[in-house]
Amino acid sequence: xxxxxxxxxxxSVPEGENLVLNCSFTDSAIYNLQWFxxxxxxxxxxxxxxxxxxxxxxxxxxxxSLDKSSGRSTLYIAASQPGDSATYLCAVxxxxxxxxxxxxxxxxxLLVSP
Amino acid sequence: xxxxxxxxKYLFRKEGQNVTLSCExxxxxxxxxxxxxxxxxxxxxxxxxxxxNDFQKGDIAEGYxxxxxxxxxxxxTVTSAQKNPTAFYLCASSEMDGNIQYFGAGTRLxxx
Numbered sequence: 191x192x193x194x195x196x197x198x199x200x201x202s203v204p205e206g207e208n209l210v211l212n213c214s215f216t217d218s219a220i221y222n223l224q225w226f227x228x229x230x231x232x233x234x235x236x237x238x239x240x241x242x243x244x245x246x247x248x249x250x251x252x253x254x255s256l257d258k259s260s261g262r263s264t265l266y267i268a269a270s271q272p273g274d275s276a277t278y279l280c281a282v283x284x285x286x287x288x289x290x291x292x293x294x295x296x297x298x299x300l301l302v303s304p
Numbered sequence: 305x306x307x308x309x310x311x312x313k314y315l316f317r318k319e320g321q322n323v324t325l326s327c328e329x330x331x332x333x334x335x336x337x338x339x340x341x342x343x344x345x346x347x348x349x350x351x352x353x354x355x356x357n358d359f360q361k362g363d364i365a366e367g368y369x370x371x372x373x374x375x376x377x378x379x380x381t382v383t384s385a386q387k388n389p390t391a392f393y394l395c396a397s398s399e400m401d402g403n404i405q406y407f408g409a410g411t412r413l414x415x416x
Contacts, residue, residue: 194346222403233308233394233407234347279346283402290402291362294346 192217192284194295202301203270211265211298213280218258221283221290225254225265228277228297237278238265270302307331310395310408317382317389318416325380325411327395334400336378340364341392341410350393353378354400382413390415 193216203209213223222241226234238247238254240263246255253266263280277299281292308329317323329336335354339347349362353372367386372378378397382389392412396405 199344224404231392231410231412233310233409234396234405235407236404239404281347291349291352292347292402292405294348296344296346 192220192282192293194280194282194293196278196280196295196298198298199296200299200301202303205270205272205302205304207270207302208266208268209270209300211267211278211300213263213265213295215261215263215282215293217284218261219285220258221285223254223256223263224281224283224292225252225263226279226281228279230276234279267300270300272302272304275300275302308395308397308406308408310393310411312411313409315411315413316416317413320384322381322383323389323413325382325393325395325413327378327380327408329376329378329395329397329406329408331397331406332375333397333406334375335398335402336372337396337398337405338362338368338370338378338380339394339396341394347394350380389413 224239225237240247240256251268256263277297279297281294283290311326337352338350351370353359369381394410395408398405
């Protein structure tokens, strides 16, 4: 059974710092991995999608890497801003026959102070 | 303005009552999903539907029911059999391949 873990559960940093969020998964047979952002009391917004054949994806100040063999992904946020404060979730799509479900991690709650 | 609309934003359930959460999308997506989110836990899949008039149980379907009579609508009923319904419920939709899911703003359900 695929399990996804995110460490740390919460992180507080001053504005301008570069930071790394971690995601680990137990079964390396994944189709892709996705990073989401969730603001308090809101739905999820997709940030980056990495296919299993890729090593990383970049969007603006965000960079996500994937090491399938070790079961790890990182989300790097450069020059953090107070507007980056949110919960960040990773999710892996399992390799299944038929429909491929998303398995979510528990999230990292990020607070960036001015 | 394309997207997914969930209503109501807040919902209260009395003991023994069934309640229905609404989810509507105008993205012309084939697939729709319902997730439950509890504090400190990741999202868990309740039900999903890949096509009209067809749906499948997810990982935690007990105590819930759904219907998919129209492509744009996928309502979730929380039945009295669900003994711990307090949670944040999220609806999502995607193209048939399910690669990118778009989420609604959620409904927070509490028990009176």
